[in-house]
Amino acid sequence: MRLSRKISGWLVFLVILHAIVIFAGFFAPYDPTEQDRKSPYLPPMRLHFVDAQGHFHARPFVYSWKVREGTFDQYDEDAARLVPLQFLVRGASHRLLGLLPSRLHLFGAENERIYLLGSDSYGRDQLSRFLYGGQVSLFAGLLGAGITVFLGLVVGSVAGYFGGWRDDLLMRISELFLALPWLYLLFALRAFVPLAVSPLQAFFLIIAVVGAVGWARPARLVRGVVLSAKERDFVRAARGFGATDGYLLRRHILPQASSVLLTQAAILVPQFVLAEMTLSFLGLGVPEPVPSWGNLLSTLQQYSVLVSYWWMYLPALLIVPFFLGYLGLGSGLQKSEEPEKMERNALGALRDGV
């Protein structure tokens, strides 16, 4: 499949973002579950290049926070404690891709903890939690979208190609699933599983549920494509060459559906990530202490947190580039969906000569 420049642009962008998340161990300075009870709700530390005396430092640095006199949760920059950023430091051990043990981190500091996105009530570094949380949420989204699209493909092609009672039955069932507001269905399905599940169980539960809810729309789309592809003359011609059903499906009909499916997948991933976020935010998804983008934001349910600790909101904004990537990819794929718009070119005739 020839990729247009737009599509490859978005693809590269997404790959970079995902790489950062996949290698969260390297890019994140700390272990996301590492607590520092002495530093709850620290605001994000600002990067400086020029210090209080006006000296320029080539290496960026931050100031430690010190508690303001007379308060217990207001902080000021402590000009006396200058913490330079070090790159490629050795820090907490982690496993790259879950396999290779390593202690290398992109940046860090000698004796202090650097909180570029601030800390939460347990003193955990929000940046690290965001990066690790992305692993969970993005993976859930991708896997969920994959399952949904696959189910839709199977159902849609059976319904469209074989028609008859299979088509009727499958379409009726899909209408049923489309008739349910998805979040309600998600809630209902979640309700029937015990509340306290392990993070792994919760993860797969979410994926299964989200995949089960969303297959109806792709299935109908695939069915439409299959129905119209079935009637195309080149399919008839291939039958005329002695092709079997399997061949026709594999090599002619389903490839027509591929672009529709890819577009669907690109659009579905953010939706499923959002579904996981919603569930986890409400406490029904991935439980603590495993971070996910949803439960990162769940403390914001408390009014006091929302008002006083604004940086807890930042992860929500950091998600935007990811969604942007998928949206761009999806819309690029949509535009490329029609290589088959062939007009009878009189122009072509003049150009090439018949």
Next chain:
Amino acid sequence: MKSYTRRKLAGHPEEVRALDGVSFSIFRGTTLAIVGESGSGKSTLAFCLACLETPTTGNIWFEEKDIVKLAEKEKRAIRCQIQLIFQDPANSLNPRWKVLKILNEPLAVQGNLSHAEMTSRAHALLNQVGLPIEIEEKMPAELSGGQRQRVAIARALMLEPKLLILDEALSALDCSVQAQIANLLVELQESLGMTYLFISHDLAMAAHLADEIAVMSHGRIVEQGSPEEILKEPQSTVTLELLAAVPRMSFSHLQAPES
């Protein structure tokens, strides 16, 4: 005697009789034209003959065998010997495939030859239909209507079929292109000894190409005869209507092909 066909009717779920009493024969190396207005059942006839659909009753005799009664596997073999050229080449060529892939497909489905062998045969056929070999790298969207139809013809000939059914194969082309493709078809018939079934609503073109004409209306054949007979002494109202539809002043310059 090569192809010899006779058929009764084909039904659809709501009992629409697409074909109702059709019977004729085609002899090897000749061209039979079936002419009729839209909806007369011509395409259904083509699909039945090509073994892509099954008539509800009746028989189709091809080389002394009734292909209606065959098992699916044998039918597949028969399909290779009767090839269809469709009306709209924009539809009959997979828009995502390159021309070479399209041409090689018939042999690729059989699975017997190597890529090189298939490609050389494809080149030979491209030659025969008057297309340059470079065209194999292009996509159908880059070709003109006439070029696409030539590709379709070349593809149909890949399997060395005994019978070629042309279902309105010229109708979607511009007038001048029609003439060129028609001439190509005549050439091929002479050089390859092809048997044609030419289906059309264009009586004039049919008369130009065919040895025998059958006029269809509402699923049955209403008149049959040589081109001169049909043109000079049309028997049925349908034929008269079809004649009237031809935008020409006289037919004297039309000749029946040498038999």
Next chain:
Amino acid sequence: MRYFLRRLRHAVFLLIGVSLLAFVFTALAPGNYFDEMRLNPQIAPETITALRTQYELDRPMPIRYAHWVISVLHGDLGFSFAYNSPVAPLLLVRARNTLLLTVTAMLLAWGIALPLGIWSAEHLGRLPDRLVSWGTAALLVIPDLALALGLLVLAVKSGRFPTGGMVSLNFESHSLPGKAYDLLLHMVLPIAALVLSVLPLLVRHVRAAMVEVLDAPFLLAAEGHGIPRRTLLYLYALPAAANPLISLFGFSIGTLLSGSLLIEVVMSWPGLGPFLLEAILARDLYVVIGGVLLSTLFLVGGNFLADLLLFWADPRIRTEMQA
């Protein structure tokens, strides 16, 4: 008339299907569920045994389903263990509140999306269209959760809007217009969040549908007759584009319902959302089922309305029916 009946039959079929699904879920969980109930000190053991017999756990499935359907049709949606009262009345109050939000959001969203989409399609490719496209894209990439929370933050900072609940504590003491104003004030944030979350989708589809129609020759002919631009757009082009838009209407109801679930929780609006959440956390199953059924009822009902709208808007459907 025949069309109406056909869509009605279709809607009923959907409801039956959903109820079957819902019932199967309850039937799958009982053992688990009653065991958990026994652990709950708030519920007396006698209640449990009574409930077991009441819910006929020893009878075969089809009979249970039949009885359950009958009780549902009588308005008995089961029993809430957390509140120790029948489910139906509890749900209905919350449902009313949710409907208040969703219907208003629906009207507002479409009220904005239609003119915006049409305007955008009218100026295809030029500045207005570009602005709208960028705006919708910007809204689409912000996760709904972030949007809702962001609006809350804004409310807090500006101090002008209440940050939760449906009415203020001193609601009863206001005069009628005062009450209305208070309610309205509380509605602003949730409605804004809902509308913003669904607006980009609607605008894009309206624009796409209009673009397709605006190419049509019949419009050119009408313009040649000197028909003014606004009339052209709204009375000629829009009805022609109505078909896909009405299906979108049905779909948007579902999206809004789901969206309201989350937003109600975030903004503490006392609708079905927080209530259902509570029920899940408290393992109050019949409330959950009832809530799902109710929301499906809204969705199916909304789609049914959309079908009727389509019938009225698209004469082709009418003639098809008569054929």
